[in-house]
Amino acid sequence: MSGFSALVARDIRLAFRAGGEAFTLVVFFVMIAVVAPFAIGPDKVLLARLAPGLVWIAALLSMLLGLDRLFRADAEDGSLLLLRHAGLPLEAVVAAKLIAHWLVTALPLIVATPLLAVLLSMDPAMWGATVLSLACGTPALVAFGAIGAAVTVGLPRGGVLAAVLIAPLSIPVVIFGVGAIAGQQAGSALLLLLALSLVTCAVSPFAAALALRTGEE
Amino acid sequence: MSASNAQPSPALHVNGLALARGGRRLVSGIDLLLAPGNVVFLRGPNGAGKTSLLLALAGVLRPESGTIRMVGGDDGEPAERRVHLLLPQSGMKARLTVRENLDFWRALNGPTGLASEAALERVGLGGLGAIEAGHLSTGQLKRLGLARLLVSHRAIWLLDEPQSALDAEGEALVGALIGAHVAAGGAAVVTTHHDIAITPPAAVLTLTLGATR
Numbered sequence: 001m002s003g004f005s006a007l008v009a010r011d012i013r014l015a016f017r018a019g020g021e022a023f024t025l026v027v028f029f030v031m032i033a034v035v036a037p038f039a040i041g042p043d044k045v046l047l048a049r050l051a052p053g054l055v056w057i058a059a060l061l062s063m064l065l066g067l068d069r070l071f072r073a074d075a076e077d078g079s080l081l082l083l084r085h086a087g088l089p090l091e092a093v094v095a096a097k098l099i100a101h102w103l104v105t106a107l108p109l110i111v112a113t114p115l116l117a118v119l120l121s122m123d124p125a126m127w128g129a130t131v132l133s134l135a136c137g138t139p140a141l142v143a144f145g146a147i148g149a150a151v152t153v154g155l156p157r158g159g160v161l162a163a164v165l166i167a168p169l170s171i172p173v174v175i176f177g178v179g180a181i182a183g184q185q186a187g188s189a190l191l192l193l194l195a196l197s198l199v200t201c202a203v204s205p206f207a208a209a210l211a212l213r214t215g216e217e
Numbered sequence: 218m219s220a221s222n223a224q225p226s227p228a229l230h231v232n233g234l235a236l237a238r239g240g241r242r243l244v245s246g247i248d249l250l251l252a253p254g255n256v257v258f259l260r261g262p263n264g265a266g267k268t269s270l271l272l273a274l275a276g277v278l279r280p281e282s283g284t285i286r287m288v289g290g291d292d293g294e295p296a297e298r299r300v301h302l303l304l305p306q307s308g309m310k311a312r313l314t315v316r317e318n319l320d321f322w323r324a325l326n327g328p329t330g331l332a333s334e335a336a337l338e339r340v341g342l343g344g345l346g347a348i349e350a351g352h353l354s355t356g357q358l359k360r361l362g363l364a365r366l367l368v369s370h371r372a373i374w375l376l377d378e379p380q381s382a383l384d385a386e387g388e389a390l391v392g393a394l395i396g397a398h399v400a401a402g403g404a405a406v407v408t409t410h411h412d413i414a415i416t417p418p419a420a421v422l423t424l425t426l427g428a429t430r
Contacts, residue, residue, distance in 0.1 A: 006324035010313070017312045078306025081277060085297045087327040087369070 003088045004096050011100035014073075021069065022104040025062045026112050032058035033116040044121045051120035052181035055130055056137075056174050058116070059109055063141045064166065066105040068159030070097060070149040071212070080153070080212070090209040098146055098205065106138035126181060133180040136194045137173050143200035144169045150208035154215045172196060227289045227299055227372050228252045229274065229404070234283035236269050243269050244426055247283070251373070251404045256395060256419050259408040261426035267408040270426070271375050274406060275302050287373075298326075301371040303379055307358045308365070311351030315342060318350050319364055326369035336367040340390065355382040363394060374398060374405040380413060392416050 015022045036054050037047060074080040083093050110131055117127040148166040152158030173196060179189030231249035235242065243266030251257055259267045272278045274285060276297050287296045309318045319333045330336070337343050340360040345353070353361065359382050366374060374395070380388045392414045395405050399419045407413065415421060 003325040003327070006321050010310070010317075010321045013317070014310060014312060076306075077308055077310065078304050079308035079310070081304060081306075082302060082308040082322075083325075084277065085275065085300060085302055086325045087298060088325070089295075 003086060004092060007086075007093060007096040008100045008103075011097060012104055015100075015104035021066075022108055025066050025105055026108045028065060029058050029062040029109050030112055030115050030119075032061065033119040037119065048121050048123070048126070049182075051116075051122050051126065052130065052133075052178045054120060055113070055116055055134070055181070056177045059106075059134060059138065059177075060141065060167075060170055060174060062109060063105060063138065063145060064163040064170075066101075067145040067149050067162050067166065070101055070146060071153040072149070072159065075153050084213070090212060091205045094146060094150070094205040094208045094212070098142055098201070101146070102139055102142045106134070106142060109138070110134050129181045129186065132190065133177050133193065136180070136190060136197055137177040139197040140173045140193070140200045141170055143197070143204035144173075146204050146208045147211065150211035150215070153212065227287045229373060229406075230284075230286045230288055231274070232284045232286075234270075234273065234285065235281045236266055236273055236278065237281045238266075238269055238278075242281070245281075247424075249424065251406060253372070253402045253404055254399050254420060255404050256399055256415055256421045257404075257406045258413070258421065258423045259406060259426065260410070260423060265426035267426055268377050271302075271377055271406060271408055275300055275375050299371055300373045300375055301366045301369070303362055303366060303374070303376040305377060305381065307350075307362045309350045309358060309361055311349065313350060314347055315350050315353065315361060316346035318361065319346075319368060322365045323368040326365075326371070328368065329370040330366075330368045333364075333368055336364040337361075339367060339394075340364045341387070356384060356387060359383055360387065360390070363391070366394070366398075372403050374403065374407075376405060376407045378408055378410070380409065380411060388413065389416075395419075 033054060040047060040050065071080060074083065084090055086093055113127060113130055113134065122130065144166050148162035152162040155161065176189045176193040176196065180186050180193050183189045229251035231247055234247040235245035237243060247270065249257065259270060261267055269278060273280050287299060315337065316333060319336065323333055331339065334346065337346055340363045342357060342360050342364065350358065350361065379391045383391065393416050395407065396415045396417050396419060399405060400417055
């Protein structure tokens with residue numbers, strides 16, 4: 001097994017072994033959709049109209065919640081320092097951690113969307129668009145999140161700060177994400193979302209690795 | 218990382234090194250030549266800058282002034298991939314088994330050393346591969362950290378108090394591991410408060426850092 005895939009496999013294994021943190025995030029995601037009808041009222045038409053926005057808000061909050069664990073656990077047990085001496089560059093280490101993080105925090109959310117579709121009375125076509133939109137947009141959230149997590153890893157209780165730093169950057173993702181579900185020009189919104197994800201995923205490993213390197217001094 | 222001469226193993230050249238942390242000058246004027254087959258002991262009171270010097274050698278801390286060069290060895294290989302760092306924190310995941318932890322580092326750093334099972338046997342953890350690392354004692358965790366050095370070959374070992382938390386037999390093990398490593402052309406920098414008996418005996422240099430209080 002190559003070093004890259006070993007790192008991805010380790011992080012996935014840890015996420016499912018450490019008391020099911022990945023599962024907790026999914027429950028949180030679903031809980032927001034459970035709470036919404038109580039707050040808004042059981043008006044099915046209104047719920048369906050708000051559904052794209054609610055799904056993206058739920059996704060954003062869940063991802064921000066999971067952000068802190070990206071580098072902090074490794075920093076605490078000393079493996080982050082050792083990862084800098086790994087057989088692959090730190091940028092590749094960050095990229096591997098990004099992939100693993102997306103697989104354990106974003107993919108379960110996408111799998112849980114049928115539940116939200118029922119709770120928010122979406123029709124099947126809208127559910128399909130939601131899956132597509134989340135699949136294209138969540139990589140950008142992870143990529144932005146990695147930069148925030150890397151910048152704040154040296155600070156005690158930096159997790160909340162990372163979320164505050166990243167939330168404004170995530171606004172375009174939410175705009176195009178919602179647009180890709182229910183906008184007038186859903187197709188072009190989806191393409192822009194995809195472009196956003198591609199660019200941030202390409203830049204993020206380098207930015208996060210730089211932050212990790214300088215953060216130690 | 219320029220190297221013209223074809224040495225079998227890299228050597229570390231340190232020139233006029235000065236380190237500061239938190240605005241406070243820790244050490245200055247450090248000159249050091251770490252050649253293959255050498256062991257350097259870093260000694261000194263708490264706060265003298267032993268660990269900081271080790272981290273600077275590892276390329277983690279940037280020196281205030283002076284240079285650290287790695288000469289010889291495999292050209293083009295980045296310096297950080299030629300050193301093994303052993304820190305008080307083990308870098309092992311409590312929720313993964315001993316074997317999973319070691320296999321991970323072996324895959325990540327390159328399977329250029331012992332097999333995982335053989336390395337565990339060597340550090341006295343044979344038969345414990347299937348238990349979670351979180352159930353190990355501090356000393357056993359230290360031994361697992363030492364096993365990490367054995368599964369991937371790196372020419373230069375930078376060890377921060379490798380014998381802490383270890384029993385007498387473990388201290389002898391550390392001496393034997395360092396001895397075998399330098400006998401095979403490696404080199405080691407070791408921070409320590411106690412004497413470590415290197416077996417077989419090697420060229421040992423002691424660098425004592427003063428307190429700067």
